[in-house]
Amino acid sequence: MPTPTPLTPVLSRFWDAEQPWTLQTYLDHDGYRALRTALQMPPDDVTALIKESGLRGRGGAGFPTGTKWSFIPQDTTGAGAKPHYLVINADESEPGTCKDIPLMMTTPHLLVEGAIIAAYAIRARHAFIYVRGEVVPVLRRLQAAVAEAYEAGYLGIDIGGSGFDLDLIVHAGAGAYICGEETALLDSLEGRRGQPRLRPPFPAVAGLYACPTVVNNVESIASVPPVLLGGVDWFKSMGTEKSPGFTLYSLSGHVTNPGQYEAPLGITLRELLSYAGGIRAGHELKFWTPGGSSTPLLTAEHLDVPLDYEGMASVGSMLGTKALQVFDETTCVVRAVRRWTQFYAHESCGKCTPCREGTYWLAQIYERLETGRGTAEDLDKLLDISDTILGKSFCALGDGAASPIMSSLNWFRDEYESHLGVVCPFDPYASMLATPEGVGA
Known part of the structure; x- marks a missing residue:
């Protein structure tokens, strides 16, 4: 058997240290060294370095981080110049995803340092970390880290004698999956209902408060200090x-x-x-x-x-x-996809018709399939509705709802067919769910 690829603990390298979330522990592990390096470079050079490294966004789409930073207009002194903003998307809510929350809980200063460097690179005076309001321990841990950074002079006025000023705000969201979409997050941050915006204009042109804005994921920003410390060649190795x-x-x-x-x-x-x-x-x-x-x-x-x-x-x-x-093999693929479909139907913001109506009807069809009332036509209808949603919704939530349905039907259509006319064959309690007529309750 070939030797597996070695693990590369970088972001997690001192997660097992005693109190890794404190400023002192972070300083003991090269904390804020990358910031000192960045502040000695012109902002455009920091952006160029991140661009050269090939660091891609760790939030989903994988868009190059440095390229996204470079979209921000750099003239901040001319007539009509607007302030720049950095917004960190910490609204981790994708089912099955759990990487940003442990990172913020364990090493919040890594995110804070990355945020300062990113804000410096794009010439932002204010930065925001948008966190899910339900994860109160993470919220408190971040707020404590930001307070420590202010006290140590890493945030505020004239950071490190560089002349660069930055205020970092930790904002608690109200718990909506749709606010993981960057423009819905911006609307929520501005105090409105979180719903996706029509694009263009893109956030780099008109984002938060209609000003040039970079929106990055937690892991993307936390990866910036190691890139500056290790260098481009190390990262690309x-x-x-x-x-x-x-x-x-x-x-x-x-x-x-x-x-x-x-x-x-x-x-x-x-x-x-x-x-x-x-x-x-x-x-x-x-x-x-x-x-x-x-x-x-x-x-x-x-x-x-x-x-x-x-x-x-x-x-x-x-x-x-x-x-x-x-x-x-003990898992019923129909039941698993049904649970996800119910999630997307519940979390749809309702702004666009394909997603609002489509996810509702998809959930109804899955209810029929799971309770013995499904028909062969329902399987084709699942694909038809999914095709109507995919690529035609206002944001990627519609695509997310359609993808597991279409792929599961591709790989496991025979399992879907085994549900036709019978209560879920994988359910050990199926007999308890069925009516005397044999139809699911």
């Missing part, structure tokens, strides 16, 4: 040519040792499973998601596909948030 660097993979579900595994981009699920102890004892892999519930499902035949942006695209899926949910 990990990962693949088009997807360089390290990243956090969230491995959950029917595995022996679920958890966070920081590895180079391009590692395979087979290799990650070797670190996680494999599928739980006595069972075998049935299907898995490469990037949370909104990415098309994959099966055991895809165990050796590289977990990078190009590798996942080559098999018709997406890397997404790198939330690897693993399901064994």
Whole structure:
């Protein structure tokens, strides 16, 4: 058996230290050294370095981070120049995803330092971290880290004697999945109902308060200090040519040792499973998601596909948030996709018709399939509605709702057909759910 790709603990390198969230522990592990380096460089050079490194956004789409920064207009002194803003999307809510929350909980100063460097690079005077309001411990941990940074002079006026000023605000969201979409997040941050905006204009032109804005994911920003410290060549020594660097993979579900595994981009699920102890004892892999519930499902035949942006695209899926949910043969794929569909129907903001109406009717069809009232026509109707939503919704929520349905029907249509006219065959309590006539209640 070939040697698996070595893990690369960078963001997680001192997660097991005593009180890793404190400023002192962070300073003991090279904390704020990258900031001092950045403040000695012109802002445009910082952007160029991140661009040269090939760091890609770790929030889903994988858009190059440095390129996104470079879209911000750099004239901040001319007539009509507007202030710039940095907004960090910490509204982690994709089902199966759990990488940003442990990162913020364990090493919040890594995010704070990255935010200061990013704000310096784009010439922003104010930065915001938008966190889910439900995760109160993370909210408090971030607020404490920001307070420590202010007290130590890493935030506020004239940071490190550089003449650069920055205020960093931790903002608690109200708990809406749609606010993970960057323009809905901006609307929420401005005090309005979180709903996606029509684009163009894009946030780089008219974002927060109609000013040039960069919106980055937590892991993207937290990866900036290591890139500055290690250098471009060091960063590119990990990962693949088009997807360089390290990243956090969230491995959950029917595995022996679920958890966070920081590895180079391009590692395979087979290799990650070797670190996680494999599928739980006595069972075998049935299907898995490469990037949370909104990415098309994959099966055991895809165990050796590289977990990078190009590798996942080559098999018709997406890397997404790198939330690897693993399901064994005891799982009913129809029931799993139904639960996700119910989630998307509940979380749809209702702004556009395809998503608002489509997710509702998809949930109704799955209810029929699970309770023995489904027909063969329902399977075609699932595909028809999904096709109406995919690529035609206002934002990517519609695509996320359609992707697991279309992929699961592609790989497991026979299992869908086994649900026709009978209560879910995987349900051990099916007889208790059925009516005397044999039709699901």
